[in-house]
Structures are given as C-alpha cells and as structure tokens.
Amino acid sequence: MRFPPLILHPSLRPLMHTLVVAGVVTWLAVALSLHFLGETHVALGWGLLLLSLAAFLAEILLREGHAALRAGLLLVEPAAALALMWLDARPGTAQVLLIVWITQVVTAWKPLRALLVVAAADVGMYLVFAAQDHPAPLVASLLNVGFQIFAALCAHYADSAGQSRDRLARVNADLLATRALLADSARDAERVRMARELHDVAGHKLTAMTLNLRALAADPQLAGREEVRVSQQLARELLGDLRGVVQALRDSRGLDLATALRALAAPLPRPSLQLAMGDDVQVTDPAVAEAILRLVQEALTNSARHADADVVRVRLARDGDAIAVHIEDDGRLRGAIREGNGLAGMRERITALRGELSLGTGARGALRIEARLPSAREATS
Structure with a gap:
C-alpha cells in the first residue's frame, strides 16, 4: 500500500510506503521518551536514535542492489536499538525499534538468515533487560517477541500482496497484448x-x-x-x-503491433509507454512481432523494478531490410547492468530470429536497449 503520489524525485518514492511512514512515526515516539534518560546519556541517546533512523531510511532507498551495504545497515539498526536500551531500559521504548527493524528483515533476507539474526537480537534484548535489573526480563522479552512476530507477518503478507499485484498486472498486460496480436x-x-x-x-x-x-x-x-x-x-x-x-x-498491412504494445503497457500504473513507430514499419511474421512484444515487456518490468522510471520510450524504425528497436527510460540504474533471466531469454529469442541485441546506459544513467530484427521474409526463410 502507498499513499497518494506526491511530487518527489523517483529515488525518494520508496519513502512514501505505508510501512516506512509507520516506522518514522514509531521513531518519533521513541524520541519523545528520551527525556527520561539522565542528562549524561541524552546526547548519546540522540546519537544512537539518529543512527538508527539513518540506517532505516538508507536501507529503504537502497532496496535494489548494494547487497553488502544493505546488510550492514540492517545490522546497525538492532545494534543501535540495543545500545539505546543499555543506556536505560526503564522507559521501555527503545526495543520498539526492533519491531520496526523486523519488518525490513523479513522482506530483505531469506527466512533462515532472518530468523538467526532476529534470534540473536532477541537474546541480546533479554541480556540487556537482565543486566538492567528488570523485574521480569523473560516476560518483557517474550512480550516484545510476540509483537515482532505480528509485525513480521504483517510485513510478509503486505510484501506478498504487492508482489502478487505486480505479477497479476504483468500477466493481465501480457494477455491483453497477446489477444490484440491474435485478433x-x-x-x-x-x-x-x-x-x-x-x-x-x-x-x-x-x-x-x-x-x-x-x-x-x-x-x-x-x-x-x-x-x-x-x-x-x-x-x-x-x-x-x-x-x-x-x-x-x-496485401497484408502487417500485424497491428502498435495496438498490442499499448495494450501491454496500459494496465501498468508506472512506467508509461511513449511509442514512436515509423509508417514504413510492417511486421507480418508473428514470431518477430512476439519478440518485439516480449522485449518491450521486459524493458517495462526492468524500468519499474530497477530504475524507478516514469516513462519508457520505444522507437521502431525501418533499417534497410530489418527493424530497429530503440528503448530507453527516464530512470537511473542502481549499479552496473546485470543480465538476468529475463534479458538472457530475450537475447536468445532475438538470436533465434537472426537478430542482434545490445544493452547500455544513456547519458543520465538510464537503461538503453538496442535491437535489430531481420525482416519477416529473412526471419522465416
């Protein structure tokens, strides 16, 4: 779930996620409790709290790529929370930061790794309670573990629902585009x-x-x-x-590829598709049409996942006896281009049609895809 879109830089949009806003509100609530600390601990307490917030927000903004840095940030958060508890456990609010941290861990790491790290943090929480002479350290720890489990389940189901929604949107778009080509x-x-x-x-x-x-x-x-x-x-x-x-x-005028491409992008909330197709571009071979369709589909998916783009520009032009496809978005890649299963499968599909595919980045760091497909006669000969 997300709040209504605001005018934000694309890289900052993850901060508008509902769980992120809830985490910031929780952090503010913990900040209000710092006045319970002794005067000698207030400055250090604020430092630890700000460190926890900085790690929380940085990890959210680095969700794509930077795996080692994200792992480090996810370890900084519980360390800061436990250190804040160590200063004084009596306010009983610092451990709430661990609940917020749990919502990140369950969506960022594999279950076994997340379980081991969370268990270690909870053992640390119990030891801090015991060292601070808490009257019931085990009960307090188990109570917080119960809240952690509840938060973890909420985050897991929210993440699963979001992924299912995105998959359904892509499948629906695929069906609409395929139906247009079949018709x-x-x-x-x-x-x-x-x-x-x-x-x-x-x-x-x-x-x-x-x-x-x-x-x-x-x-x-x-x-x-x-x-x-x-x-x-x-x-x-x-x-x-x-x-x-x-x-x-x-005399066939070719398949209506423009309608199919627009149908492919229509159900997706973002990015939008800007299509420029030359009047002399005619695709009569269904295999060539499907290859172009899948190429644009993969570009839309990558731009949404890895570049947080708003617009994907697709240009189809006649290049002698071939069709040239140029795709570029307005986002910015995080890290180097990594050819995953989607792009690898696309390269295989285009190579089977005796075509060429090249990947690169634009002047702004956006993903750029260049493809060249033979004409229908050459592709089917």
Whole structure:
C-alpha cells in the first residue's frame, strides 16, 4: 500500500510506503521518551536514535542492489536499538525499534538468515533487560517477541500482496497484448480465406461467363447485338474489379503491433509507454512481432523494478531490410547492468530470429536497449 503520489524525485518514492511512514512515526515516539534518560546519556541517546533512523531510511532507498551495504545497515539498526536500551531500559521504548527493524528483515533476507539474526537480537534484548535489573526480563522479552512476530507477518503478507499485484498486472498486460496480436492475426487469416474463396469460386464463374459471352458474340445471328457487347464489357470489368479486390485482401498491412504494445503497457500504473513507430514499419511474421512484444515487456518490468522510471520510450524504425528497436527510460540504474533471466531469454529469442541485441546506459544513467530484427521474409526463410 502507498499513499497518494506526491511530487518527489523517483529515488525518494520508496519513502512514501505505508510501512516506512509507520516506522518514522514509531521513531518519533521513541524520541519523545528520551527525556527520561539522565542528562549524561541524552546526547548519546540522540546519537544512537539518529543512527538508527539513518540506517532505516538508507536501507529503504537502497532496496535494489548494494547487497553488502544493505546488510550492514540492517545490522546497525538492532545494534543501535540495543545500545539505546543499555543506556536505560526503564522507559521501555527503545526495543520498539526492533519491531520496526523486523519488518525490513523479513522482506530483505531469506527466512533462515532472518530468523538467526532476529534470534540473536532477541537474546541480546533479554541480556540487556537482565543486566538492567528488570523485574521480569523473560516476560518483557517474550512480550516484545510476540509483537515482532505480528509485525513480521504483517510485513510478509503486505510484501506478498504487492508482489502478487505486480505479477497479476504483468500477466493481465501480457494477455491483453497477446489477444490484440491474435485478433489481428485472425483478421489477416480471414482476409486470406475470403480472397481465396473469391478467386476460386466467383473468379472461376466469371471467367466461364466471359467465355460463354465470347461464344455468343461469335454467332452470326447475335454478333451485332448491343446487349452482347455490353455484357462482354461488364464481365471483363467485373473480372478486373474482382482481381483487384482479391489482391487488396491478400496485401497484408502487417500485424497491428502498435495496438498490442499499448495494450501491454496500459494496465501498468508506472512506467508509461511513449511509442514512436515509423509508417514504413510492417511486421507480418508473428514470431518477430512476439519478440518485439516480449522485449518491450521486459524493458517495462526492468524500468519499474530497477530504475524507478516514469516513462519508457520505444522507437521502431525501418533499417534497410530489418527493424530497429530503440528503448530507453527516464530512470537511473542502481549499479552496473546485470543480465538476468529475463534479458538472457530475450537475447536468445532475438538470436533465434537472426537478430542482434545490445544493452547500455544513456547519458543520465538510464537503461538503453538496442535491437535489430531481420525482416519477416529473412526471419522465416
């Protein structure tokens, strides 16, 4: 769940997540309790609290990439919370920071690793309670562990729901785009069938009628009749018109790739698609159309996940006997380009069509994808 969008730099948008806002509010509540500390500990307490907040926000902003740095930040947070408890456990608020930290750990680390680290932090919490002469250190620790479990489950289900929503949106977009291509392909097949029927049935009968009229015109008794001459002329014109209709039906304008690409991006909240397609770009081979479709789909997914982009610009142009595809977003990659399963599968698909794929970054650090696909005749030969 997210709050309504505000005018923020794309890199700061993760801070508007509901759980992040809740974590900041919790931090403020802990900050209000610092006046219970003795005067000698207030400055150190504020330092530890600010360190915890800085690590919390930094880890959120580094969710993509920087795995080692994020792991370090996730260890700083419980250390700061336990140190704050060590100063004085009587306010009973510093351990709440561990509950906020749990919501990050369960979504950032694998279950076993998260369980071991959380267990170590909870043992540390118990030892601090015991060292501070808490009247019931075990009860206090178990009470906080119960809240931690509740927070962990909430974070886990919220993260799972978000991932399911994103997967559903991508599947829906994929179905809409595929349906558009299938519908267009079906229309092309129907046009070819109608052209064949007209040529084989109506054309055959018109040809036969023309031959019969020619035989009638050769008869001395009918040779001078105006009706025979007009009938011959109409038959020739009708046969010519029929051939023109058949040819027009057979002349495919290509698959409606633009509609399919827009259908692919329509259900996605972000990023949006800006499509520029040359008038001379015609795709008649379904395999080439599907390759372009999957390439744009992967670009939209990567731009949303790894670059936090708002717009993905796609340009299709004719390049001799090939189709050139240029894709670039307005985001910024975090770290170097890593060719995962999606892009690797796309490279294999394009290579199978005897095409080329190259990856790079733009002037602003955005992902740039360049592809070149042979024409339908070369791709299917």
